[in-house]
Amino acid sequence: MAIISKLTIISILVISFALAFLAFYLISPLSKEQRKEQIGEIISQLINFVLFLWLAKILLNLQLFVQDPLAVLAYPSNSEAFYLATLFTGVLLFYKRRQKKITGVLLAHSFLQVFLAASFFYEFIQFVWRDNPFSFHYLIVFGVLLALFHLLQGRAKPQNQISIVLAVGAAGFFAINFMLPYLTLFGYIMEPWFLALLLAACFGLLIKDPQDEPHSETH
Template sequence: MAIISKLTIILIIAISFALAFLAFYLLSNLPKEQRKQQISEITSQLINFVLFLWLAKILLNLPLFVQDPLAVLAYPSNSEAFYLAALFTGILIYVKAKQGKLAGGRLAHTFLQIFLAASFVYEFIQLAWRENPFSLPYLVVFGLLLALFHGLQGRMDPLNQISIVLAAAAAGFFTIHFMLPYLSVFGYIVEPWFLALFLAACFGLLVTGSSDRPDPDLN
């Protein structure tokens, strides 16, 4: 039953990101080729994250994996594996950005749009289909963040735009932390410090790639 529940969560996450990608492709003012390039890069990093998630699960359960690999591979990943996978992915993105192999500023800007949209869809499905009452505060926060993001779109420099959205996100998650017994990201229970680091990493990536930030009139 736990495996079926986990597979359901994976399906919901896949649907959430698929709809977020579709919304970005249809609504973005970027040229068509840039939209495709951004979607391809985000997809590549999400695949890397999933692979790192499996690797982290193996590393955290290495003795058991040596004895019974299937027992580890069939068991759902926990929060520790999620943290480790996020760390590995962050390091990879940072190195590629420093080497000039990806546009860090554009990636951070696009990823935030897709992450907020996917999170909103995920929480909406959790509330409407699975009747999870804990999803309501997240739905409200992500809805407000999406409205803020698109309300500021094209009205200011992307760095200022993202700074405001990230500050609002921090306030939103801080509020949720006092409303609910735990914080979660796509079903994974996380500590407040992780979300703080995540928001800081998004800002840091945007600053690192400040020379390749998107034109506010296009994105």
């Protein structure tokens, strides 16, 4: 049963992100080449995050891993591993941005669109298929954020668009924090301080050089 539960969660995540990438490819105002490039970069970073998640799980259970590696690898990752993997991913993205291997705002703008859509699909599946009543609150928040994101598309600079959506998202999540016993993100329990720190880091990454401005190109 535990294995089936894990496979079900993984399947929901894969379906959610697949639908999000499809929506991004169909809706994004970027050129076809840019859309493909951004999807490739986001997938690459998601793979890095999964690898960092496994590394974090090993580091947090290093003594047990030395004694019984399978016991650690078979055990689900917890919130602490998620925090550490997020930190590793953030450091990698910061390094790649400093090396000008990625365009910070363009990647952030593309990832935000994919993330919001994937989160919406994930919570929708959880609410409709798995009858999770808690998902309804997240479904409303992510639905509002998606609508706001697309409403601002073309009406605000990308960095301003990201900032507004993040600010509204922060308000929505902290409202949920008062209504539900805990906050979750893709099934991981999140502490409010982590979300606040993550939002602060995102705002910090938006402080950029003028040449970091993404260029939209519709065909």
